[in-house]
Amino acid sequence: MECCEKCGRLLSTDEIAVYRRMVSRSAERFLCKNCLAEYWGVPPAVIEEKIVHFRAMGCLLFG
Numbered sequence: 001m002e003c004c005e006k007c008g009r010l011l012s013t014d015e016i017a018v019y020r021r022m023v024s025r026s027a028e029r030f031l032c033k034n035c036l037a038e039y040w041g042v043p044p045a046v047i048e049e050k051i052v053h054f055r056a057m058g059c060l061l062f063g
């Protein structure tokens with residue numbers, strides 16, 4: 001299992017997928033959605049929306 005590079009929290013498949021999708025397709029280190037939200041300066045809900053959005057598009061990175 002992958003952990004958040006910043007806070008060390010265990011990452012869900014969706015968090016890894018959204019990071020790959022939004023930051024780097026070939027990333028091997030990831031941030032959880034809270035740290036990613038902080039990194040972008042947006043509310044965590046925005047990351048949730050991205051996950052829902054990408055899943056709705058049928059992105060294969062999302063479980």
Ligand SMILES: [Zn+2]
Nearest residue numbers: 004007032035
């Ligand atoms: Zn984190």
